[in-house]
Amino acid sequence: MTRPTHRFRIAVGALVFFTVMVFAGCGDDTSSADEPVSLVYVSWTEGIAMTHVLQAVIEDSLDREVELTQAGGAAMAFSAVAEGDVDAFVDAWLPVTHGPLWDEYSDRIVDLGPVYDSTTVGLVVPDYVEAESVTDLADLREDLGGEIIGIESGAAINEQTRRVLENNGIDGFSVVSSGDAAMVTALQRAIDANEPIVITGWRPHWMWGRFDLRYLDGAKTGDTDVFGEPEQIRKLLRPKGRDELPEDVLRLLKRMHLGESEMESLMTAFRPGKGDLQATARRWIENHPAVVAEWLSHEEPPGDSGN
Incomplete structure (x- = not known):
């Protein structure tokens, strides 16, 4: 039998390497899609409420696992998103309250638009x-x-x-x-x-x-430059989140928005002593099916959807 030439061995080796890399790449895409969605929050009532409701929607409607991390303050939450340690933070008060943190981290954070207006x-x-x-x-x-x-x-x-x-x-x-x-x-x-x-x-x-x-x-707010004008609560995403998060999760994050009456009902539902947070979130979702259906729509979010 004729032995393979040196050039042939190189060609076969290159083909094997290319094939391995293709399958490895496919494996990475699959594992990324299967990884839990990670959310960070600070122990403010609206942040606790919005984050647990978002967790329940992702788990129950999108059938994806969610991991929650409680940060000791806004600075820790901003840092976690900017460093890519978590996927998203949905309780950033901008442009005034968390303005200095935005100035520090904005080049490493994606703004997905407001979840609530006029704070x-x-x-x-x-x-x-x-x-x-x-x-x-x-x-x-x-x-x-x-x-x-x-x-x-x-x-x-x-x-x-x-x-x-x-x-x-x-x-x-x-x-x-x-x-x-x-x-x-x-x-x-x-x-x-x-x-x-x-x-x-x-x-x-x-x-x-x-x-x-x-x-x-x-x-x-409105009386002094220190507190500025009414703000928005905005949703922040880690740097590579737009490319790496599953499309349905990213669309949900973009579309999630609460009006004044919806936020008030959410605050009432999550008053201390109301019981298990996940159970409270699911009760609120059951009582507001139209709101959640709007979040889960496949349409692009109207208006301001961030940077």
Whole structure:
């Protein structure tokens, strides 16, 4: 038998290599499609609610596994998306509240558009508190113990509060870092005792439907450059998400949007003490079939769908 020539052996080797690479590539595509969809959230009520509803829709309607990661703050969530550690974050408040984080990470994040419009933030008091404006806080410093109850350390609204106080010449106050749940607990305790309290607040949040609250003039969205104009809650995707996520998941992320009444019902459903989060999410979905059907439509999302 004639031995194969050197040139023939090279040709066969190249063919084998090409065939292996083709099948390896096909294998990568399949495994990518089968990998769980990973979502990150921060322990703010709207973020918990939206993320768990999104998880339930992906699992039940798209038949795909979802992994959730809770971040210790917005900075960690932005970083996780930018580094590709998770697929998406659906609770970015832009352009003001999380503006500095967007400036830092925007070149490594894909913006998929808003999930909710017209948010507000600011300093919030129960209606019985004898202060109409942020400037009135100077007279209540002793009654308030020199404290304004904020959320987690490093949160933008905590720093915005310090700037508002400084801009109005109000000193002697500290912004106490806590968290969404701890802040609401402090609010409930103060209201039960009819004592004055000032917290960092925002809408949407279920506490507005539970308590009689109001923003302080001069310390809210639209009143000061610090809190800016009404914002949007936007959906952020990891850098390669558009190319690597399954098409149905990507389309769902783009189309997911909540109106004011839908967000209010979601906040009410996810009030603390309402039970298991996944069960709560599925109950909300059952009660809002038209909303979810719109998200699952195969049409391209109307209007702003991000960058």
